[in-house]
Amino acid sequence: MSEAHSIIAGEHELAGHLVLVVEDDYFIAEEICAALREKGASVIGPAADVEHGRMLMARQALDCAVLDVNLHGEHVFQLAGELRARGVRSIFATGYDAAFLPLAFRDAIYLQKPIDLVALVRAVKESSRSNRNQQN
């Protein structure tokens, strides 16, 4: 019961957060989206490729983005750069080692696959634009 209680207590941790999810595996994408929605976030996507992610990015004022690195053999860093140019931080969820991230993104939050969903929620909270503004 205590577990159920803790889930309810933190239920709306991410309420009002707009999070873009880009991940090419259907079930992993679904898992990420479900974990974020459970905490009250509004998920944009999921997108399975860079092109779709780019289209979704252009339409919304996002708080942050959760990005898989390897999307059908295409890497996500160009998109991450475009997101950054809009002031949107990216969280990288990948099977690659953190050491492989380009230096330009070494300050981003990195989550190792399989993703720890609690860490994911925390990362989204930390990276979101609305929370960063409150801190400033």
Add this chain to the structure above:
Amino acid sequence: MQKDPATPSIAHFRLLSDAMEELCSARTQEEVVRISAALAKKACNVDSLSIVLTSGEQFHYAPGDKPDTIALSIRSKVIMRMSAWALEAAQTAVVPDIHRDERTRSHTNGSTFARSLVVVPVGGRTPFAAITCAWAQERWPGATDVLVLEALARATGLALTNRLNQTTPHESDESESVSDWLGIAADAEGLHGTERRHWLIVAELQHRVRNVLGIVRSLVRRTAETSVSAEEYAAHLEGRISALARTQAFALRRPRDGVSLEELVDAELIAHAARDGKVKTAGPPVRLRPKAAETLGMALHELTTNAVKYGALSTAQGHLTITWRKELDREDPCVRLEWVEEGVPTRPPTHRGFGRDLIERTVPYELRGASRLLFEADGVRCIIDIPLTRDNIVE
């Protein structure tokens, strides 16, 4: 600081027009960097040129250095910091003295020769690169200097992306390809030859293993959600993990040649001991890319499991026909696979299970195709369309 009005001279225009021509003739990225650094030196006595691309690539070069000493990673924290700033702000940054500018003051503890910087983001409102001109001495660049360096930086940025696209004629998106990026990471580690190849294989393998573990975890979770008993849970999970293992083995066997659709179908039927007289398969040779084979393999597994438990393969009179053909005369050419069970009355299920998601949702999401499961009076039918694209099919 830019009190003097910008007044580029004829000499500046000449230098810039020469720059365009020279940069256009460069054959490699390194040549672009070298030419650009030399021009910045000539125009504004710049000591070094550094480029950070959002793709992660980096170049650092000081004219005067030997031609082969272009560094592929930038060690200066100040330059990295200001590149990130310029990319985010999408505007040029002028730092006359890194010790006095509040953007850089706290980053000057590392080793850097740079004292003064002009950092230009390239690519308009969504920059793809930041180009830094650095001087070893404090310097207050005038408005003309900034204008000239901005023009030079933009020409350099364009030349760099041109090189990127030209060196890879068969892969137009190579600048965004994972193998390219890993190659750059390997270069940054200073690896060569066998060691480099080994390192790349380990990176790819690590990625694959962790990804598969992620998929397994979601299989475990979703199967638990939709199973009514421990026995059913165990049986379903075992079947799905075995199917995943099979499709992985297929995908890795000869990644370049692709996976034969016929072999994929046969393997699934054999795994369920369902190959004898009850099943007919027919179709032209089709070779699937590893990812497409993985996705389709899992869907075929679910279809076969259901057929064995409740469908055409569960009774003596039922039979199953699996055919596929290339449909070229349509707007979005595809391979259409039809799964037709006959001789078994079926009723639509009362709830939507995980198995159905595996059949109907993964193909549209992962392969941009279509998949429809139909419960006909005589048996289950499934129509799967896999777009005939380079991502899915080996020509």
